[in-house]
Amino acid sequence: MSNRISQLLRHWTANRDKQLWVLATIIETDGSSYRKAGAMMLINDLGQYFGLLSGGCLESDIMRQARRCWENQRSRIIEYDMREEEDLAWQLGIGCGGMVRILLQPVHAKNDYLKLEELNHYLEARQEVEYVQQVDEGLPVNEVRVIGKSHTDTGSSSSKESPQLFVHRLNPAPLIAVFGAGVDARPLVAMACELGWQVLLVDPRVGYAKPEYFTKATEIIRQPIAQLDSASWLGQIDVALILTHNIKLDAAALRLVQGSSAKYVGLLGPTHRTDRVLAIAELSRSDLSKPLANPVGLRLGGELPESIALSMLAEAHAVLEKADGLSISGILNQ
Template sequence: MHKELQDILGLIREQGGPLALATLLRVEGSSYRRPGSRLLTDGEQVLRGSLSGGCLEGEVLGRAREVLADGLPRRLRYDLRGEADLVWGSGSGCEGVLDILVERLDQAAPPGWLAWVEEVLRDRRPLRLATSLKEGFPRRRLREGDAPDAEEILEVIPPPVSLWVLGASDDSRPLVRLAKGLGWSVGLLDHRPAFARAERFPEADRILSGHPAQRVPGLGLDGRSAVVLMTHNYQKDLEALRLLGDAGAGYLGLMGSRARSAKLVAELAAEGLHFGDRLHSPVGLDLGAEDPETIALAVLAEIQASFQGRAGGSLRASRAPVSAP
């Protein structure tokens, strides 16, 4: 969702004329998209985003034209349960009741809440955005706690994932590229200045050179940070793991064989440092990955599952909801 938000905010800045923004406010039952999903349109086409599996976009586009014409926001409700889903689309399987807000955005006077969202994406701070429709026009404010007022709808936007890749070999390049494509904040650290260069990793937000002991303490790791060690250097991985044990990263992955990982863990345990289940090694989901690109896919999939509290198995075998109401 962060990548979608980033793209929508960029388009709002770039477009010259008025735009309409549709936001999925609330879902009763199941839905293809989660609350907080957005769709941006100029009235002629969808510029970015979606609200359903395709069953509602055409209808919302028509209502967006009305909003662009008179400037008045619309709150729309669509009941897609049972046979109604076949009426709106082609049986997309939404099976829920969706509340959608469509509002006009004018670049000359953009609403202040857009700046709050930009700050979240830039500074990696969580945002609790409360929206009230009590008087017809949406009114938004920041909330401190998790409980909005009775007439408000609360949207919680977490900080984007911050991924630090330790190791700037060629197999790190698809990992950096794919992570940035997800809208994550991506940093790269290598003890070899000749490898840690912007021209080799143009997608990275930050590139640092230096030994782990010099750099790891200043990375600013938190619960939404992931660190993947792929230095292919035993001593550098050992040095980094000594520092990462208590650094607060929400995910810690180590590239390499089970035997290599076991040796590292045993050596650190002898020093009194124990990781338990916190260290993911071999890193990544079991996708049968063999090349750098599919390995990167497996690693990012495991990080995503970890931060979402999922096991990372097949949805067919899971009883967890596909999209939380």
């Protein structure tokens, strides 16, 4: 299961009344930490946790601390300070060197499940929201605020609105349209789903897009590509990857996504082939409404479908996260 909040909420929704639950949220960090403020994890009384707040080193102790929430139905605030040698974090063998404060909140019908049902509803509807959590050790009272289209992006996913409230902006999982359902699309769809992305697989050809090969795809679309210009999902996708290995189908897909919401459009194949695709689509490079990643992907090496899928998704991921895709350590430049 992905660690994205959408996947966590989907699992919780199906099991909310079968176990006792606690929501754990990082509300503050200082120095090095595995996850940043706003990261969430759901814990149940079977000893299971969904999501991660650390690299696995804090989870067992967080679970132990969470049990007190079931006893008094109140929130708790716990802190792990890897800067202090006397702190429990050192005893747990954690060497990140930073501080993490975590809010633990019991989840049950009497507190309206912390509005997690409402949160899940909006994320499933692909609506950006703010999740507002009361930061104290009393009875928890949380809130979901819908962010309208006029909302100004502050560039931060979480903030402290007041000493008593923690406000965390949550976005729906990225939605990716994959055009082409050949053999090389299999690892691409599987990896995207493992990331917690939603995947629309588009291929009108008979014999392609067999459901048994794409069991995790959100939806398989078999309509002719030229007939999809009024599809509602065109205004919702974040990524479009085109790999039908058919020049006419690639041209139709490339033309279609020009009117989409995609922030990243990638086309498999060398540039001389892309010139033919553009000619059939009756487009020039200057006509494209979105930058075209072609050849697509990061230069990772490897020629197998799995390597190509990793390369494409890595570049798309970097674009969505507004990252540069460079080596963190700089080892590639040595």
